[in-house]
Amino acid sequence: MLDKAKAMVEQIDFNPYRVPFDNEAYVDLASNNYLGLAGHPVVKQAAVAATMQYGVSLCGTPVASGYSDFAGGVAGRLAAFTGVESALLFPSCYQANNGVFSALCTKEDLIVVDQYAHSSLVGGIQAVGCKINPFLHNDCGHLEKILKRANGYRRIFVVTESVFSTEGSIAPFNQIIALCQTYGAVPVVDDSHGIGVIGKTGRGVLEHFGIEHYQGIYTASLGKALANMGGMVGGDAETIEYLGYLCPHLIYSTALTPPVLGGIMGALDVIEAEFGELGGRMWRYKQILAEAILAGQLSVESVNSAAPITPVFCGDAQTTIILCKRLYEKGILSTPFIEPSVPKHACVLRLIAGAGLQEEKVRWAAEQIRDILSS
Amino acid sequence: MSNVNENELTCLERVIKAIRECKRTKADITSGSRLAEDLDIDSFDILMLIGELEEEFNISIDENQLEGVVTVGDIVDKLEALSC
Numbered sequence: 001m002l003d004k005a006k007a008m009v010e011q012i013d014f015n016p017y018r019v020p021f022d023n024e025a026y027v028d029l030a031s032n033n034y035l036g037l038a039g040h041p042v043v044k045q046a047a048v049a050a051t052m053q054y055g056v057s058l059c060g061t062p063v064a065s066g067y068s069d070f071a072g073g074v075a076g077r078l079a080a081f082t083g084v085e086s087a088l089l090f091p092s093c094y095q096a097n098n099g100v101f102s103a104l105c106t107k108e109d110l111i112v113v114d115q116y117a118h119s120s121l122v123g124g125i126q127a128v129g130c131k132i133n134p135f136l137h138n139d140c141g142h143l144e145k146i147l148k149r150a151n152g153y154r155r156i157f158v159v160t161e162s163v164f165s166t167e168g169s170i171a172p173f174n175q176i177i178a179l180c181q182t183y184g185a186v187p188v189v190d191d192s193h194g195i196g197v198i199g200k201t202g203r204g205v206l207e208h209f210g211i212e213h214y215q216g217i218y219t220a221s222l223g224k225a226l227a228n229m230g231g232m233v234g235g236d237a238e239t240i241e242y243l244g245y246l247c248p249h250l251i252y253s254t255a256l257t258p259p260v261l262g263g264i265m266g267a268l269d270v271i272e273a274e275f276g277e278l279g280g281r282m283w284r285y286k287q288i289l290a291e292a293i294l295a296g297q298l299s300v301e302s303v304n305s306a307a308p309i310t311p312v313f314c315g316d317a318q319t320t321i322i323l324c325k326r327l328y329e330k331g332i333l334s335t336p337f338i339e340p341s342v343p344k345h346a347c348v349l350r351l352i353a354g355a356g357l358q359e360e361k362v363r364w365a366a367e368q369i370r371d372i373l374s375s
Numbered sequence: 376m377s378n379v380n381e382n383e384l385t386c387l388e389r390v391i392k393a394i395r396e397c398k399r400t401k402a403d404i405t406s407g408s409r410l411a412e413d414l415d416i417d418s419f420d421i422l423m424l425i426g427e428l429e430e431e432f433n434i435s436i437d438e439n440q441l442e443g444v445v446t447v448g449d450i451v452d453k454l455e456a457l458s459c
Contacts (some may be wrong), residue, residue, distance in 0.1 A: 115419065115420070115423060122419065132422050133422060133425075134420070134422055134423040134426075135423070136399070136423075142396075145430075146426060149430055340417075343415055343417070344415055
C-alpha cells in the first residue's frame, strides 16, 4: 500500500503529507484548530506560566512522579466542562482509545462499532480479541438489529464518534444511548471533533444532545479545538479510578507536560468566555466554504455536513491528491483522506476554516476553491 | 422479518442477501464477485458480514473460519462445509 501511494505521489509530483508551508503565506484549511486557540495570547501565556511554575516536564508517569495537583485540577475541570463525572488525561487520544478497551473489555464481550469509526478506536477494539460487529454508519436501525440478536456476552459496548472527522456527520448519539439503555449496553463515544465545537457553549456531544448523568465512556482529543495535545477519558468515578491505576497505556507513559496542562486551562478559559463569538465565526466560515463548493457545482453532500467540516468528495485517491495540489499551488492547505483512512472509492478532501483565520482570507480561499472546482 | 421463505433460497442467494444488508449496493453480485476488488468489502466489513451471515444462517461464525476467502463463492463453500 505504501509503494502504491508513493508511486502515485511521484506521478502527481506532490506529497500532501510532507508539504512545507509558511504560516503567513498559506490559508490553513487543514488544521483542526477550530477556534483558533493555538495562537491565542491567553492560551500561550497560560502555557508559559505553567512552564515557569512546574518546569517543562514532570518526567514520570501519572502513577509516579508525573502526577500533580495541577494535573488533577485540569482533569477535574475537563470533566465538569464536558459533563462527565470524572476524567483522566492521556498522552494522546489515540492512546486513550486504545487503552480504554484493553483495560475494560475481555474476550467474552461484544463490541458493536460504527463502520466508519476512527482507526484508534478500531485498533483498540481489535486488540481485545473479542467479538466485533460493526454497524452501518449512523444507522440506529441496523444497530438495534445487532443488539437484539446479541446474547451470551459478558458485556456489550457500542462505540461511535460524535462528529465523524472526514465527512462531518454527527452521530445520533441520543438514540444510541437510548438503545444502550434498552439492551443493557455500555455507550462509548469519541468526541474529538465535538469538544470545543458542538453544543451551545462548545462543551461537546453531551451538551449538544442535552445528555445528563452520562453512564458510558467518553474520550476526546485535546489537540483539536482545545489546541494543545493529549487525550481525555471520562466516565463514572469508579471506572476512571480503575483506569487510573490499571490502564497500561496511561501508567506506562510519561504524563502530559506542564505547558500542555497550562495551555488546556487557558483554552478552557477562552472557550467559556468567548465561545459565542468564536463559534459563530467558525460556523460562518463553514457556510462561506459550503457556498463556494455549491457554486463550484459539486454535490450538496459537502454543504450539508452537520459539523464545521466541509468535505469535498472526490472518489478516488488520485483525484483527491490532485485537487489538494491545485489548492496548495494557490496557497491553500487542505487535508486529503485516502485509503485506508477511508473506503477506497470514498476519498475526501477535507476543509476546516478555523475561527482564528481572517474572514477576508477565508472568502478569498473560497473563491479560489469555487473557481478550481468549476474549471 | 423476511418475506422470503428461506428454504427456497440457495446458499448463494442467502449469502448475497447478507452482503446486501452490509453494503447496500445495487451492483450485480455473483458467485465470482471478488469481495475486495468488486464489492469494496475490506477486513472490517467482513466482521459486519459475519454478523449478517450468523443471523441469516442461525449459526456462530468465528472470523478465522472465513480466512482466505476472496470471492462470494468462497464464502458459500466455507458455509456449506459448516453444513449450512
